[in-house]
Amino acid sequence: MYGLCDCNNFYASCERVFDPSLEGRPVIVLSNNDGCVIARSNEAKRLGIGMGEPYFKLSQTIRQHGVNVFSANFALYGDMSRRVMSLLSRIAPAIEVYSIDEAFLDLRGIDPKKLDRLGHTAADTVRRYTGIPVSIGIAPTKTLAKIASKLCKRYPKLDGCCYMYRQEDIEKVLRKYPIGDVWGVGARWERMLLRCGVATAWDFTQMPPEWVRRHMSLVGLRMWKELHAEACIDFENNHPAKKRIATTRSFDRPASTLDELHQRIAQYAAACAEKLRRQHGLCGEITVFIMTDRFKEGAPQCCRSRLVKLSVATSSTLEIVGHAVALLKSMFSSGFAYTRAGVILSDIRSDDASQQDLFDTADRTKHDRLMTAVDALNAGFGRHTVGIASEGREPFRMNRNHLSPKYTTDWEQIIRVKAH
Template identity: 55%
Template sequence: MYGLADCNNFFVSCERVFAPRLEGIPVVVLSNNDGCVISRSNEAKAIGIRMGQPLFQASPLIRRHGVQVLSSNYALYSDMSHRVMTTLRSLVPAAEVYSIDEAFLDLSGIPTGELSALGRRIASTVRRHTGIPVSIGTAPSKTLAKIASKLCKQYPKLHDSCLMYRPEDIAKVLRTFPVQDIWGIGRRHGPMLRGAGILTAGQFVQAREEWIRHRMGVAGLRTWKELRGEPCIGFEHTPPAKQQICTSRSFAAEATDPDDLRRAVALFTAQCAEKLRRQGSVCSEVQVFIATNRHRPELPQQYANRILSPPTPTDSTLELTVLAERALRSIFTPGFGYKKAGVILSGIGPRAAVQTSLFDPSDRGRQTRLMKALDQVNGRFGRHTLVTAAQGFDPVKTNRNHVSPNYTTSWDELPEIKV
């Protein structure tokens, strides 16, 4: 059996841990630059604020209902996620972190009759240790466990734990569960299935296996089997290496100066390279993209990107920064105001598998030692203590007008208790 622990309205819940005054009132957390809504309390959902809705569109509802608006505080959310995952690992045989607010639980060997109570115990323990509410869904496959966790949020009488294993119970749930909400269906297959008259998960599992394979391939067939109670997605005890690494950011104001964009792209490249080294990988492709503000149609619009490859797959910040700067120069067009930029590393593989060329212009051993020293300095004294000259020390300017303190990651912002 598989479990899924899903933190409820995670970013909002993190804020409420340190600000109890936010309990019971509508709260939203915004994306970078306070652009769009990325987390909503149940109260905010009830008044009609949509996920991903731009702040300017939601402003009338926010003013009318006195919604508390907060800027994203990813340092806080990451630390709280680590605390939740650590607690989960102490309660089950193994936990597989799926995202910042979700983890699959390995419940094999535990008697079925004990799983519902175990789910409630896990939810109450996580809430007691971290302050974060979680929903525990338990089922014979990961995809069904995802559905079970959603039911927890819809039906409070389940008390944060939904065990779904009997075929008749599964069939009853799938009969009305929207097909577009199935894990693994996504935006690509959802419209196709609805166009074929398949609107619910129940209709999906009744489709012929050959039709599913022909229209959706192996991935769709795997989802189809998972919904029928046949586990096809194994439990990963160690997270797989990322096959693509991206760092992107929206700017506080449209960037027209190429030097500002160059510094931002250099910073994004350094952050990507750090993640690449952390997982012991190298990349063979660097993509840089820049985009204007699509919410301002009265301004000239452009989206441009360029992909370049190093002579040898690398994890060196210096080599990748040179490529990223070259790519940026080739796509930057004067006269446009760019609102967003990003760097994507792809063609990722293990560092140990790299075969260098006899004519490689770089000293690989020296680059490796230099990057190791860079990571050690920044790990000990704080991120961006040691940087490349291209990125400089000035941070990318962003709008964070409603940000909360870093309660758990900064000595200067620890909560204060007045007695």
């Protein structure tokens, strides 16, 4: 059996842990630069506030219903996530951290009669020690465990854990479960399946496997088998290295000159390169994009992106920034007020499997040594201690007008309790 533990409304719940007066009241969390909504408490969902909705469109609702607004506080969420994961790994034999607020639990080999109890204990323990409410689904496959955890959220009576294993229970659930909500079904497959009359997960299980294989490749077939309670998605103890590394930002104010964008792109590219080296990776592709504010009606719009494939994969900040800036220069047009840009590294492989190029002129060992020194300095003396000139001296400020304290990671900001 597999378990899936998902934290309910994770970012909003983190804010609530440190300010219990928010209990029962609508809470939303905004993306970097207070751009749009990235988390909502149940009360905020009931007000009809959508995921990804731009903040500026919500002022009326916020005022009218007294919605509590927070800027994303990733220092806090990251630390709370580590606490949740560490508790889970003490309860389950092994866990696979799937995202900041989700982990799979490896429950194979445990007496099935004990699983319901184990799930409820896990949910209680996490709630008691961290204050974060979670939904745990337990089922014969990862895909079914995901569905069970969703049910848990829909039915508070389940009290944090839904153990779904009997064939007739699974069938009952799948018959009502929209195909688009199944793990791994993206918008494209959802449209295709709906066109073919497949509306629920159950309908999908009734399609012949050959049809699934033909229309949705082996990935779709694997999903089909998983819904038939045949486990075929492996458990991964170590989260695999990221296949894609991105740094993208909305600006605090529009930028219209090449100089302004140049500095930003250089900073984002340097941040990506640092993340890449931390996972001992090399990248073979770099993408840069720039765009104007699509919500600003009447303003001239521009959205461009360009990709370069490298002949030799690299993790050097010097090379990655150089390529990123060259891409920017090749596509930049003046006359637009740009408000968002980003750098994305892809085609990522491990740095012990690098392929040499006969015509490569860069001195790789020298680059490696330099980058190791840069990373060590920045780790010891704080970020932006050493950088390359085109990044500029100062990191760009972000709008974070509703930021809560770093309660758990900074002694200066620790929570204060008054005793009377």
